[in-house]
Amino acid sequence: GGIKPQAALQQPNTLDVGNAIRQVGAEAGWPRRAWWETYADPQLNRLVVTAVAGNPSMAIAAARVRQAQAMAVVAHAGELPQAQLDAAIGRKDWSDNVYYGAAFRDKLTWNNTAALSLSYNLDLWDRNRNSTERAQDEIHAVAADARAAQLDLESNVVRTYVQLSLQYGLLDNMQDTLKQEQRILDLANRRFKGGIGTQMEITQAEVPLPETRRQIEALDENIALTRNQLAALLGQGPGAGDNITRPSMNLQASIGLPSALPAELIGRRPDISAARWRVEAAAKGIAVAKAAFYPNINLMASIGPAAAGGSLFSFLSGPNITSSYGPAISLPIFEGGRLRGQLGATTAGYDQEVEHYNMLLSQALKSIADQIVTLQAIKRQQVQADLSIVAAQKNVDIATRAYQRGLTDYVNVLTAQTQWLHQQQVVQQLLAQKLSAYASLTVALGGGLETSAPETSAHADQAIATATGVAP
Structure with a gap:
C-alpha cells in the first residue's frame, strides 16, 4: 500500500492549439503517404524510395521489431504448460x-x-498474462519507433535535397553576377581605349571578379558535399551522388490542417504512438510487480x-x-523490502512514460504551430522580396546606363549590383525555407505514416486504472 503512480495522462482534446493553428483552414486532411511527391520532382521520389530500401537505419529498426517479437514469444511461454x-x-x-x-x-x-x-x-493473479501483454505492447512501441525512423529518414532526404536546390540557385546568381561584372570590365576597357575612361575605372571593374569566382568555387564545393550527403542517406557510397542532377522542385501545395487535430495525433505521429504504447506496457509492469506479493x-x-x-x-x-x-x-514472507522496491521502481517508470508522452504531445502541437507561423511569414516575406528584386534590377539598369554614358562612376554600378545580388539570394533562401518548412509541417503531422495506437476510450482508461490502482 501507499505506492501509486503520480502522473496523469494528458488528453489531446484538452490542449489549447493556439491562434496560429485555429486560423488555418481545417479541410486539408492528413498528409498522404508519399508526401514528398508534392514537390513534383521525379528524382526526389526515386531518392526517397531508395533511401528507405537501403539505409542501414531501416535494417536496424526492423531488427529491433524482430527482437521485440521474439521476446513476446518468450513472455507468452510462461502462460503455457x-x-x-x-x-x-x-x-x-x-x-x-x-x-x-x-x-x-x-x-x-x-x-x-x-x-x-x-x-x-x-497464474491466479494474472502475472504471466500481464507479462505477455506488456511484451506485446512493446512490439507496438518498437514498430512505431521503426516508422518514426523511416519518417526521419524521409525528411532528412527531402531537406538535404532542398539544400542542393538552394546551392544551385545561388550558383546561378553568382554566375549571372560574374557575367555582368565581365561586361562592365569590357565596357571599361573600351572606354579607356576610346579616351573617355580612366585606368581607375578598369581597376575598379577588376576588383570584384576574383571574389565572385571564389564564391562560385565554394558553391560548387557545397553542391559536391551535398551530393555526398544524399548518397550516404541512400546507404551507398559517394559515387551514387555523382548521378544526382539538378533538382526541379515545384511546391504548389497550400497551407492546411486536418480537422481532427489534435485528437488523432496519437495515431498519426509515430513517436507519440510509441510513447502511448509504452505507457500501456508500463501499466502492465505495475500489475506484474503487484502480483509478486501473492502466492x-x-x-x-x-x-x-x-x-x-x-x-x-x-x-x-x-x-x-x-x-x-x-x-x-x-509465498514471499520476508524479503527485506525487495518486492516493495520493485513496485516502487516500476511505478516511477510508469510516471516517466506518462510524462514523456505528455511532453511529446505538447511538443507536437508546438512543432505544428511553429511551421504554420513560419510558412505564413515566408509567404508575406516573399511578396516584399519580389518587390525588392524589381526595384534592385531597375537600379542596376539605371546605374549601368548612366555609367555607359559617362554620367556616373563605377562605384554606383557596383553598389547597385551588390544590392541586386543580395536580393536574389534572399529570394532563393526564402524559397528553400518554404520547401523545408513544408517538409517540417508534414513531419509534425506524422508524414502520412498511420500507426496503431492504444484505445483512447473509457475502456482503455479503465484498463490502465485497474493495472495501476489509480482512478481514471
Missing part, C-alpha cells in the same frame, strides 16, 4: 577394495534414470524409470517406474 525430459545413464566400475563395493566387487553396473516432468502455473501456485507431475546397480536396460522394467504429482506453492 511446460514439459521437460531428463535422463542420465552412468556406468560404474566397482573397486576391488574390500571396503568399497564389496557387494559388486570387480563388476560393472549401471545407474540410470529418466523422468518426464510436467508443470503448469495457475505462486504450480501444478507439477513427473513420471519415469530409475534403477541403480543393474544392467544397462534394467531401469526400463515396470517395477522401476516412479511417479509424483501435486501442487507447489511459493
